[in-house]
Amino acid sequence: MEKLLIVDDDLGIQKQLKWSLSQYEVLLAGDREQAISSLRMHEPKVVLLDLGLPPDAANASEGLKALEQILTLSPFTKVIVITGNDEHQVALDAVAKGAYDFYQKPLDGDVINVIVERAFNLAKIESENREIRELGGVDSGIIGSSVVMDKLRNMVKRIAPTEITALLLGESGTGKEVIANAIHQQSNRSKKPFIAINCASIPETLLESELFGFEKGAFTGAHKMTKGKIEMAEGGTLFLDEIGDMPFNLQAKLLRFLQERVIERIGGRQELAVDVRVICATNQNLQQMVEEKNFREDLYYRISEMVIPIAPLKDRDFDVLILAQYFLLQYGKDYNVKVKGFSDNAAAALKSHSWPGNIRELQNKIKSAVIMAATGQITSEDLGFVEESDNISLAEFNLRGVREKAESKAVEQAFALAEGNMSKTAELLGITRPTLYGLVDKYGLQLKTLEGE
Numbered sequence: 001m002e003k004l005l006i007v008d009d010d011l012g013i014q015k016q017l018k019w020s021l022s023q024y025e026v027l028l029a030g031d032r033e034q035a036i037s038s039l040r041m042h043e044p045k046v047v048l049l050d051l052g053l054p055p056d057a058a059n060a061s062e063g064l065k066a067l068e069q070i071l072t073l074s075p076f077t078k079v080i081v082i083t084g085n086d087e088h089q090v091a092l093d094a095v096a097k098g099a100y101d102f103y104q105k106p107l108d109g110d111v112i113n114v115i116v117e118r119a120f121n122l123a124k125i126e127s128e129n130r131e132i133r134e135l136g137g138v139d140s141g142i143i144g145s146s147v148v149m150d151k152l153r154n155m156v157k158r159i160a161p162t163e164i165t166a167l168l169l170g171e172s173g174t175g176k177e178v179i180a181n182a183i184h185q186q187s188n189r190s191k192k193p194f195i196a197i198n199c200a201s202i203p204e205t206l207l208e209s210e211l212f213g214f215e216k217g218a219f220t221g222a223h224k225m226t227k228g229k230i231e232m233a234e235g236g237t238l239f240l241d242e243i244g245d246m247p248f249n250l251q252a253k254l255l256r257f258l259q260e261r262v263i264e265r266i267g268g269r270q271e272l273a274v275d276v277r278v279i280c281a282t283n284q285n286l287q288q289m290v291e292e293k294n295f296r297e298d299l300y301y302r303i304s305e306m307v308i309p310i311a312p313l314k315d316r317d318f319d320v321l322i323l324a325q326y327f328l329l330q331y332g333k334d335y336n337v338k339v340k341g342f343s344d345n346a347a348a349a350l351k352s353h354s355w356p357g358n359i360r361e362l363q364n365k366i367k368s369a370v371i372m373a374a375t376g377q378i379t380s381e382d383l384g385f386v387e388e389s390d391n392i393s394l395a396e397f398n399l400r401g402v403r404e405k406a407e408s409k410a411v412e413q414a415f416a417l418a419e420g421n422m423s424k425t426a427e428l429l430g431i432t433r434p435t436l437y438g439l440v441d442k443y444g445l446q447l448k449t450l451e452g453e
């Protein structure tokens with residue numbers, strides 16, 4: 001139940017409001033002092049405040065003082081002020097001081113309910129947004145606070161204002177486009193377009209016209225002059241994803257554009273100057289491709305002025321949980337599902353999975369879990385982590401078998417949650433370290449401890 005603080009010195013009105021707002025846990029205060037102590041103790045998200053409080057009940061001075069004090073102590077609280085029906089100016093003054101809304105007497109339970117409900121909704125959205133921001137780097141769009149991601153964020157910040165051509169190296173789904181976009185957003189080009197093109201997903205014959213555009217009549221079907229992605233990115237940034245899949249013939253044309261900053265549309269005779277920053281990405285080994293003569297060496301050096309490796313999700317410590325929480329908030333809101341968080345077994349499973357599809361895989365798993373989970377917490381089953389081996393076979397279907405299976409699983413999960421620290425694992429399980437080592441021996445568990453443990 002949400003907590004709602006009602007500040008009014010009139011006991012009759014207190015009673016009436018409490019009755020109309022029975023779906024909330026109503027806290028009552030008769031003056032400023034009581035209001036502040038209740039605010040400190042219960043941290044209600046919404047306050048209904050009558051401005052006519054003692055010792056100056058005929059005026060609004062004490063109420064306005066209370067408003068200021070509430071907002072100083074708790075700036076995100078939504079305060080709805082209640083005024084007499086001829087006190088319009090006072091109500092406006094209160095809003096100017098930071099009140100969320102005002103209500104003029106006489107009281108109407110239905111109207112008050114609507115205003116209070118809206119205030120709670122807004123408070124909730126704002127607090128979710130704050131949470132997302134606190135999860136890390138919403139400004140750069142890069143969520144995560146592991147050491148590798150901090151380094152990456154720093155690198156992005158440093159190279160963004162330069163015109164350097166960066167090559168992002170990372171597995172599929174690690175966020176290469178997110179990083180390219182962050183570089184663009186933090187550059188002087190941020191007001192101009194960010195255009196992304198995936199060289200692997202466009203047939204070789206179409207890629208040239210997609211990139212360079214074509215003149216009317218350049219080929220059958222070229223009914224009108226069409227600009228390519230390079231021209232569309234004028235003034236901004238062009239992101240060439242999967243650059244390793246760029247056909248060899250087209251590589252020469254791309255190199256010319258990168259060196260001379262001019263392009264020619266297909267079928268055109270005119271050179272067009274373009275001002276575009278280029279960021280490339282790949283999950284292939286370009287150096288090896290150069291040795292095997294599948295990628296032009298001169299182009300490789302041109303696009304790799306700065307090589308930025310992007311770590312796979314499994315190497316980002318607790319980021320998997322931070323990202324999971326971020327996607328949970330996002331999809332919970334999108335699908336209007338009230339899920340509180342992850343159960344311990346879900347968190348352990350998230351932590352121990354190897355994430356071959358990286359953040360995209362995590363995103364998809366959380367999305368379907370949010371849709372599947374009724375309410376409460378997301379479990380590892382909601383995330384689709386129940387494997388065949390989790391089912392108890394008939395052969396071992398006796399109490400000892402069941403207990404042993406549960407025991408060894410609990411050890412593995414606690415170990416993952418404790419990030420491989422044996423003392424912490426024992427603590428989580430509520431057993432001593434020798435007992436833990438005994439269990440590890442007994443079940444032949446292959447737990448790799450952290451160095452120095």
Ligand SMILES: Nc1ncnc2c1ncn2[C@@H]1O[C@H](COP(=O)(O)OP(=O)(O)OP(=O)(O)O)[C@@H](O)[C@H]1O
Nearest residue numbers: 141142143144171172173174175176177178359360
């Ligand atoms: N650090 C991050 N914070 C928030 N969302 C992220 C992050 N990294 C990736 N994502 C999300 O994960 C998904 C995959 O990211 P993205 O498309 O940038 O990966 P990619 O490496 O370019 O993949 P591919 O190589 O398959 O094109 C996107 O929906 C993106 O928004």
